[in-house]
Amino acid sequence: MKRVLLLLLFISLFGCLGSLETASGDQALLTLRQQTIMQYTRQGRLDSDTREKIFAAADATALQALISKLDDAHLNTLPVDGRVCMAKLKEMVAIGRRFSGSPGMDEQRKMLVKYFEGFGATVVEQSFNARNPLTKQPVESVKMTNLIVQWHPEKQARVLICAHYDTRPFPDNDPIVANRKGLFVGANDGASGVAVLCGLAPHMGKLEGKVGVDFVLFDGEELVYDNDRDPFFLGSTHFAREYAALPPTYRYSAGILLDMVGDANLQIYQEINSRRFAPQLIQQFWATARRIGVKEFYAQTRHEVRDDHLPLNEIAKIPTIDIIDFDYPSSRHRETYWHTTEDTVDKCSAVSLAHVGCVTLAWLQSIQ
Numbered sequence: 001m002k003r004v005l006l007l008l009l010f011i012s013l014f015g016c017l018g019s020l021e022t023a024s025g026d027q028a029l030l031t032l033r034q035q036t037i038m039q040y041t042r043q044g045r046l047d048s049d050t051r052e053k054i055f056a057a058a059d060a061t062a063l064q065a066l067i068s069k070l071d072d073a074h075l076n077t078l079p080v081d082g083r084v085c086m087a088k089l090k091e092m093v094a095i096g097r098r099f100s101g102s103p104g105m106d107e108q109r110k111m112l113v114k115y116f117e118g119f120g121a122t123v124v125e126q127s128f129n130a131r132n133p134l135t136k137q138p139v140e141s142v143k144m145t146n147l148i149v150q151w152h153p154e155k156q157a158r159v160l161i162c163a164h165y166d167t168r169p170f171p172d173n174d175p176i177v178a179n180r181k182g183l184f185v186g187a188n189d190g191a192s193g194v195a196v197l198c199g200l201a202p203h204m205g206k207l208e209g210k211v212g213v214d215f216v217l218f219d220g221e222e223l224v225y226d227n228d229r230d231p232f233f234l235g236s237t238h239f240a241r242e243y244a245a246l247p248p249t250y251r252y253s254a255g256i257l258l259d260m261v262g263d264a265n266l267q268i269y270q271e272i273n274s275r276r277f278a279p280q281l282i283q284q285f286w287a288t289a290r291r292i293g294v295k296e297f298y299a300q301t302r303h304e305v306r307d308d309h310l311p312l313n314e315i316a317k318i319p320t321i322d323i324i325d326f327d328y329p330s331s332r333h334r335e336t337y338w339h340t341t342e343d344t345v346d347k348c349s350a351v352s353l354a355h356v357g358c359v360t361l362a363w364l365q366s367i368q
Protein backbone atom coordinates (compact mmCIF):
# COMPACT_ATOMS: atom_id res chain seq x y z
CA MET A 1 0.00 0.00 0.00
CA LYS A 2 1.14 3.54 -0.39
CA ARG A 3 0.80 7.24 0.25
CA VAL A 4 -0.38 7.15 3.73
CA LEU A 5 -1.55 10.29 5.39
CA LEU A 6 -0.45 10.09 8.97
CA LEU A 7 -2.93 11.95 11.09
CA LEU A 8 -1.30 13.92 13.81
CA LEU A 9 -3.52 12.40 16.38
CA PHE A 10 -1.49 11.79 19.46
CA ILE A 11 -2.51 8.72 21.36
CA SER A 12 -0.83 8.30 24.67
CA LEU A 13 -2.60 5.16 25.77
CA PHE A 14 0.42 3.76 27.46
CA GLY A 15 1.78 6.79 29.16
CA CYS A 16 1.21 5.30 32.57
CA LEU A 17 3.93 2.69 32.70
CA GLY A 18 6.08 4.62 35.13
CA SER A 19 6.52 1.73 37.53
CA LEU A 20 8.75 0.04 35.00
CA GLU A 21 11.65 2.25 35.97
CA THR A 22 11.68 0.91 39.47
CA ALA A 23 12.83 -2.50 38.28
CA SER A 24 16.48 -3.25 38.58
CA GLY A 25 18.59 -5.71 36.66
CA ASP A 26 19.67 -6.11 33.13
CA GLN A 27 18.43 -4.14 30.18
CA ALA A 28 17.20 -7.20 28.26
CA LEU A 29 14.80 -8.02 31.07
CA LEU A 30 13.56 -4.43 31.29
CA THR A 31 12.97 -4.17 27.57
CA LEU A 32 11.17 -7.50 27.34
CA ARG A 33 9.09 -6.70 30.40
CA GLN A 34 8.04 -3.35 28.98
CA GLN A 35 7.13 -4.90 25.62
CA THR A 36 5.15 -7.63 27.31
CA ILE A 37 3.25 -5.23 29.56
CA MET A 38 2.35 -3.14 26.51
CA GLN A 39 1.26 -6.11 24.44
CA TYR A 40 -0.76 -7.72 27.18
CA THR A 41 -2.40 -4.38 27.98
CA ARG A 42 -3.39 -3.97 24.33
CA GLN A 43 -4.69 -7.52 24.26
CA GLY A 44 -6.66 -7.02 27.48
CA ARG A 45 -4.76 -9.87 29.15
CA LEU A 46 -2.95 -8.01 31.92
CA ASP A 47 -4.82 -9.05 35.03
CA SER A 48 -3.11 -8.56 38.40
CA ASP A 49 -2.00 -12.19 38.62
CA THR A 50 -0.33 -12.07 35.20
CA ARG A 51 1.27 -8.75 36.02
CA GLU A 52 2.68 -10.17 39.23
CA LYS A 53 4.15 -13.17 37.44
CA ILE A 54 5.74 -10.93 34.80
CA PHE A 55 7.40 -8.80 37.48
CA ALA A 56 8.55 -11.88 39.39
CA ALA A 57 10.61 -13.24 36.47
CA ALA A 58 14.28 -13.09 37.52
CA ASP A 59 15.83 -12.57 34.11
CA ALA A 60 14.96 -12.29 30.42
CA THR A 61 15.23 -16.06 29.90
CA ALA A 62 12.78 -16.76 32.69
CA LEU A 63 10.42 -14.08 31.40
CA GLN A 64 10.60 -15.49 27.86
CA ALA A 65 9.69 -18.93 29.21
CA LEU A 66 6.76 -17.43 31.12
CA ILE A 67 5.53 -15.57 28.02
CA SER A 68 5.64 -18.78 25.95
CA LYS A 69 3.62 -20.56 28.61
CA LEU A 70 1.05 -17.76 28.95
CA ASP A 71 0.74 -17.35 25.18
CA ASP A 72 0.30 -21.07 24.67
CA ALA A 73 -2.45 -21.21 27.29
CA HIS A 74 -4.16 -18.21 25.67
CA LEU A 75 -3.86 -19.66 22.14
CA ASN A 76 -5.50 -22.86 23.38
CA THR A 77 -8.65 -20.88 24.21
CA LEU A 78 -9.06 -19.44 20.69
CA PRO A 79 -11.00 -21.03 17.82
CA VAL A 80 -8.46 -19.98 15.17
CA ASP A 81 -5.08 -21.58 15.82
CA GLY A 82 -2.41 -18.88 15.90
CA ARG A 83 0.31 -21.52 15.79
CA VAL A 84 -0.94 -22.68 12.39
CA CYS A 85 -0.93 -19.07 11.16
CA MET A 86 2.58 -18.53 12.49
CA ALA A 87 3.91 -21.77 11.01
CA LYS A 88 2.62 -20.77 7.56
CA LEU A 89 4.01 -17.25 7.97
CA LYS A 90 7.43 -18.71 8.75
CA GLU A 91 7.18 -21.09 5.82
CA MET A 92 6.49 -18.19 3.44
CA VAL A 93 9.24 -16.01 4.86
CA ALA A 94 11.74 -18.89 4.66
CA ILE A 95 11.26 -18.90 0.88
CA GLY A 96 12.86 -15.45 0.78
CA ARG A 97 11.97 -12.95 -1.99
CA ARG A 98 8.42 -13.43 -3.24
CA PHE A 99 7.84 -10.50 -5.55
CA SER A 100 5.65 -10.97 -8.64
CA GLY A 101 7.27 -13.15 -11.29
CA SER A 102 10.08 -14.35 -9.01
CA PRO A 103 10.90 -18.05 -8.43
CA GLY A 104 10.01 -17.54 -4.75
CA MET A 105 6.52 -16.38 -5.71
CA ASP A 106 6.11 -19.51 -7.85
CA GLU A 107 7.16 -21.74 -5.00
CA GLN A 108 4.86 -19.97 -2.57
CA ARG A 109 1.88 -20.19 -4.94
CA LYS A 110 2.28 -23.94 -5.35
CA MET A 111 2.60 -24.39 -1.60
CA LEU A 112 -0.58 -22.37 -0.94
CA VAL A 113 -2.66 -24.06 -3.66
CA LYS A 114 -1.79 -27.44 -2.19
CA TYR A 115 -2.53 -26.25 1.34
CA PHE A 116 -6.00 -24.84 0.57
CA GLU A 117 -6.94 -27.79 -1.65
CA GLY A 118 -6.01 -30.03 1.26
CA PHE A 119 -8.93 -28.50 3.19
CA GLY A 120 -11.36 -29.07 0.32
CA ALA A 121 -11.23 -25.68 -1.42
CA THR A 122 -11.56 -25.24 -5.18
CA VAL A 123 -8.66 -23.05 -6.26
CA VAL A 124 -8.93 -21.02 -9.46
CA GLU A 125 -5.77 -19.40 -10.82
CA GLN A 126 -6.60 -16.09 -12.48
CA SER A 127 -3.54 -15.25 -14.57
CA PHE A 128 -2.69 -12.20 -16.64
CA ASN A 129 0.37 -10.39 -17.91
CA ALA A 130 1.57 -7.07 -16.59
CA ARG A 131 4.26 -4.84 -17.98
CA ASN A 132 7.56 -5.25 -16.21
CA PRO A 133 8.32 -1.94 -14.50
CA LEU A 134 12.01 -2.59 -15.12
CA THR A 135 11.78 -1.84 -18.82
CA LYS A 136 15.47 -2.51 -19.34
CA GLN A 137 14.94 -6.13 -18.36
CA PRO A 138 14.92 -8.58 -21.27
CA VAL A 139 11.53 -9.87 -20.16
CA GLU A 140 8.96 -7.21 -20.91
CA SER A 141 6.00 -8.69 -19.12
CA VAL A 142 5.49 -10.41 -15.80
CA LYS A 143 3.01 -13.24 -15.42
CA MET A 144 0.71 -12.49 -12.52
CA THR A 145 -1.62 -14.96 -10.85
CA ASN A 146 -4.41 -14.17 -8.41
CA LEU A 147 -5.59 -17.19 -6.46
CA ILE A 148 -9.34 -17.51 -5.93
CA VAL A 149 -9.86 -20.05 -3.18
CA GLN A 150 -13.54 -21.04 -3.21
CA TRP A 151 -15.42 -22.62 -0.32
CA HIS A 152 -18.87 -23.98 -1.19
CA PRO A 153 -18.62 -22.61 -4.75
CA GLU A 154 -22.28 -23.50 -5.47
CA LYS A 155 -23.55 -20.73 -3.20
CA GLN A 156 -24.63 -17.63 -5.12
CA ALA A 157 -24.46 -15.15 -2.23
CA ARG A 158 -20.78 -14.73 -1.46
CA VAL A 159 -18.25 -12.62 0.43
CA LEU A 160 -14.54 -12.39 -0.07
CA ILE A 161 -11.65 -12.29 2.35
CA CYS A 162 -8.51 -11.12 0.59
CA ALA A 163 -4.83 -10.37 1.05
CA HIS A 164 -1.89 -9.70 -1.23
CA TYR A 165 0.64 -12.48 -1.41
CA ASP A 166 3.42 -10.83 -3.35
CA THR A 167 6.12 -8.89 -1.53
CA ARG A 168 7.89 -5.71 -2.47
CA PRO A 169 11.09 -6.37 -4.47
CA PHE A 170 13.36 -4.41 -2.13
CA PRO A 171 13.33 -2.95 1.40
CA ASP A 172 13.62 0.53 -0.08
CA ASN A 173 12.34 2.33 3.00
CA ASP A 174 15.18 1.03 5.15
CA PRO A 175 16.79 3.78 7.25
CA ILE A 176 20.21 2.39 6.31
CA VAL A 177 20.80 3.31 2.67
CA ALA A 178 23.10 0.33 2.08
CA ASN A 179 20.24 -2.04 3.01
CA ARG A 180 17.83 -0.72 0.42
CA LYS A 181 19.01 -3.16 -2.23
CA GLY A 182 19.00 -6.01 0.28
CA LEU A 183 16.56 -8.79 1.03
CA PHE A 184 12.94 -7.98 1.81
CA VAL A 185 11.01 -10.91 3.29
CA GLY A 186 7.75 -9.15 4.21
CA ALA A 187 6.75 -11.12 7.31
CA ASN A 188 4.03 -8.60 8.14
CA ASP A 189 3.66 -6.79 4.80
CA GLY A 190 2.94 -9.78 2.61
CA ALA A 191 2.84 -12.96 4.65
CA SER A 192 0.60 -11.98 7.58
CA GLY A 193 -2.71 -11.62 5.73
CA VAL A 194 -2.18 -14.93 3.95
CA ALA A 195 -1.15 -16.55 7.24
CA VAL A 196 -4.53 -15.60 8.74
CA LEU A 197 -6.28 -17.12 5.70
CA CYS A 198 -4.28 -20.30 6.34
CA GLY A 199 -5.53 -20.35 9.94
CA LEU A 200 -9.13 -19.88 8.74
CA ALA A 201 -8.95 -22.67 6.15
CA PRO A 202 -9.68 -25.58 8.54
CA HIS A 203 -12.94 -23.86 9.56
CA MET A 204 -14.33 -23.06 6.15
CA GLY A 205 -15.85 -26.41 5.26
CA LYS A 206 -17.95 -26.20 8.41
CA LEU A 207 -19.55 -22.86 7.49
CA GLU A 208 -22.86 -24.36 6.51
CA GLY A 209 -25.03 -21.25 6.09
CA LYS A 210 -26.26 -19.48 3.00
CA VAL A 211 -23.19 -17.37 2.27
CA GLY A 212 -20.23 -18.81 0.39
CA VAL A 213 -16.72 -17.50 0.97
CA ASP A 214 -13.84 -16.88 -1.42
CA PHE A 215 -10.32 -16.19 -0.24
CA VAL A 216 -8.72 -14.04 -2.91
CA LEU A 217 -4.93 -13.77 -2.88
CA PHE A 218 -3.77 -10.87 -5.00
CA ASP A 219 -0.57 -10.83 -6.96
CA GLY A 220 1.09 -7.56 -7.99
CA GLU A 221 0.06 -5.42 -5.03
CA GLU A 222 3.47 -3.82 -5.10
CA LEU A 223 5.73 -4.80 -7.94
CA VAL A 224 7.11 -1.37 -7.26
CA TYR A 225 10.70 -0.26 -7.66
CA ASP A 226 9.82 3.42 -7.78
CA ASN A 227 6.78 4.77 -5.92
CA ASP A 228 6.23 7.60 -8.37
CA ARG A 229 6.65 5.54 -11.52
CA ASP A 230 5.28 2.04 -10.98
CA PRO A 231 1.60 1.14 -10.62
CA PHE A 232 0.32 -0.56 -7.47
CA PHE A 233 -2.60 -3.01 -7.06
CA LEU A 234 -2.22 -4.84 -10.40
CA GLY A 235 -3.83 -8.05 -9.18
CA SER A 236 -6.78 -6.48 -7.40
CA THR A 237 -7.38 -4.11 -10.33
CA HIS A 238 -7.42 -7.02 -12.77
CA PHE A 239 -9.75 -9.00 -10.49
CA ALA A 240 -12.12 -6.02 -10.11
CA ARG A 241 -12.20 -5.31 -13.87
CA GLU A 242 -12.97 -8.93 -14.70
CA TYR A 243 -15.74 -8.99 -12.12
CA ALA A 244 -17.26 -5.78 -13.52
CA ALA A 245 -16.84 -6.64 -17.23
CA LEU A 246 -17.80 -10.33 -17.10
CA PRO A 247 -20.14 -10.55 -14.12
CA PRO A 248 -20.27 -14.08 -12.70
CA THR A 249 -23.63 -15.60 -11.70
CA TYR A 250 -22.76 -15.11 -8.03
CA ARG A 251 -22.33 -11.75 -6.29
CA TYR A 252 -20.04 -10.56 -3.54
CA SER A 253 -21.89 -8.52 -0.95
CA ALA A 254 -18.80 -7.61 1.08
CA GLY A 255 -15.02 -7.84 1.16
CA ILE A 256 -12.49 -7.91 3.99
CA LEU A 257 -8.87 -7.11 3.10
CA LEU A 258 -6.21 -8.26 5.55
CA ASP A 259 -2.86 -6.48 5.34
CA MET A 260 -0.15 -6.05 7.99
CA VAL A 261 -2.10 -7.90 10.66
CA GLY A 262 0.77 -9.81 12.27
CA ASP A 263 2.50 -7.10 14.32
CA ALA A 264 3.13 -8.31 17.87
CA ASN A 265 2.01 -4.81 18.96
CA LEU A 266 -1.31 -5.07 17.19
CA GLN A 267 -3.46 -1.93 17.02
CA ILE A 268 -6.08 -1.75 14.32
CA TYR A 269 -7.81 1.54 13.68
CA GLN A 270 -10.64 2.12 11.25
CA GLU A 271 -9.00 2.98 7.95
CA ILE A 272 -10.38 6.18 6.47
CA ASN A 273 -11.16 5.01 2.91
CA SER A 274 -12.84 1.91 4.31
CA ARG A 275 -15.08 3.98 6.52
CA ARG A 276 -16.00 6.15 3.53
CA PHE A 277 -16.75 3.26 1.15
CA ALA A 278 -18.23 0.70 3.54
CA PRO A 279 -19.35 2.34 6.80
CA GLN A 280 -21.83 -0.43 7.68
CA LEU A 281 -19.27 -3.15 7.20
CA ILE A 282 -16.83 -1.26 9.43
CA GLN A 283 -19.48 -1.07 12.15
CA GLN A 284 -20.29 -4.77 11.80
CA PHE A 285 -16.67 -5.86 11.94
CA TRP A 286 -15.78 -3.71 14.96
CA ALA A 287 -18.96 -4.80 16.74
CA THR A 288 -17.86 -8.40 16.17
CA ALA A 289 -14.44 -7.70 17.68
CA ARG A 290 -16.10 -6.10 20.70
CA ARG A 291 -18.57 -8.96 21.08
CA ILE A 292 -15.90 -11.67 21.19
CA GLY A 293 -13.55 -9.59 23.35
CA VAL A 294 -10.72 -8.85 20.91
CA LYS A 295 -9.35 -5.58 22.22
CA GLU A 296 -6.89 -4.50 19.52
CA PHE A 297 -9.59 -3.04 17.28
CA TYR A 298 -10.02 0.66 18.06
CA ALA A 299 -13.18 2.41 16.90
CA GLN A 300 -11.33 5.53 15.75
CA THR A 301 -9.68 6.49 12.47
CA ARG A 302 -5.96 7.12 12.24
CA HIS A 303 -4.55 6.44 8.77
CA GLU A 304 -5.74 6.81 5.23
CA VAL A 305 -4.31 3.93 3.25
CA ARG A 306 -4.32 3.25 -0.47
CA ASP A 307 -4.50 -0.51 -0.80
CA ASP A 308 -6.15 -3.37 -2.70
CA HIS A 309 -9.56 -2.42 -1.31
CA LEU A 310 -9.71 0.65 -3.57
CA PRO A 311 -10.14 -1.23 -6.90
CA LEU A 312 -12.68 -3.53 -5.23
CA ASN A 313 -14.76 -0.56 -4.06
CA GLU A 314 -14.26 1.70 -7.05
CA ILE A 315 -14.28 -0.73 -9.99
CA ALA A 316 -16.05 -3.86 -8.75
CA LYS A 317 -18.39 -1.92 -6.43
CA ILE A 318 -17.89 -4.51 -3.69
CA PRO A 319 -18.02 -2.76 -0.27
CA THR A 320 -14.59 -3.70 1.09
CA ILE A 321 -12.70 -2.66 4.21
CA ASP A 322 -8.98 -2.75 4.86
CA ILE A 323 -8.01 -4.34 8.17
CA ILE A 324 -4.52 -2.91 8.61
CA ASP A 325 -2.19 -1.98 11.44
CA PHE A 326 -0.05 0.73 9.97
CA ASP A 327 1.75 1.59 13.23
CA TYR A 328 4.50 -0.99 12.88
CA PRO A 329 5.61 -1.56 15.58
CA SER A 330 3.82 1.30 17.37
CA SER A 331 3.05 4.98 17.26
CA ARG A 332 5.63 5.47 20.02
CA HIS A 333 8.43 4.49 17.64
CA ARG A 334 9.55 7.14 15.22
CA GLU A 335 10.92 4.56 12.84
CA THR A 336 8.75 1.99 11.12
CA TYR A 337 9.61 -1.55 10.02
CA TRP A 338 7.41 -1.03 6.97
CA HIS A 339 9.35 -1.79 3.74
CA THR A 340 12.58 -2.33 5.66
CA THR A 341 14.87 -5.27 6.45
CA GLU A 342 13.26 -5.25 9.92
CA ASP A 343 9.93 -6.65 8.67
CA THR A 344 10.80 -10.10 9.97
CA VAL A 345 9.18 -13.04 11.79
CA ASP A 346 10.29 -11.93 15.26
CA LYS A 347 8.20 -8.73 14.97
CA CYS A 348 5.02 -10.77 14.47
CA SER A 349 3.05 -12.91 16.88
CA ALA A 350 0.78 -15.94 16.80
CA VAL A 351 -1.60 -14.14 19.17
CA SER A 352 -2.06 -11.17 16.81
CA LEU A 353 -2.67 -13.45 13.83
CA ALA A 354 -5.12 -15.55 15.84
CA HIS A 355 -7.02 -12.50 17.10
CA VAL A 356 -7.56 -11.15 13.59
CA GLY A 357 -8.53 -14.64 12.45
CA CYS A 358 -11.04 -14.99 15.30
CA VAL A 359 -12.78 -11.70 14.46
CA THR A 360 -12.92 -12.66 10.79
CA LEU A 361 -14.32 -16.12 11.57
CA ALA A 362 -16.89 -14.72 14.01
CA TRP A 363 -17.96 -12.17 11.39
CA LEU A 364 -18.32 -14.93 8.77
CA GLN A 365 -20.42 -16.96 11.19
CA SER A 366 -22.58 -13.93 12.02
CA ILE A 367 -23.60 -13.32 8.39
CA GLN A 368 -24.65 -16.91 7.70
Ligand SMILES: [Zn+2]
Pocket residue numbers: 001168189222339
Ligand atom coordinates in the same frame (compact mmCIF):
# COMPACT_ATOMS: atom_id res chain seq x y z
ZN1 LIG B 1 3.99 -2.86 1.22
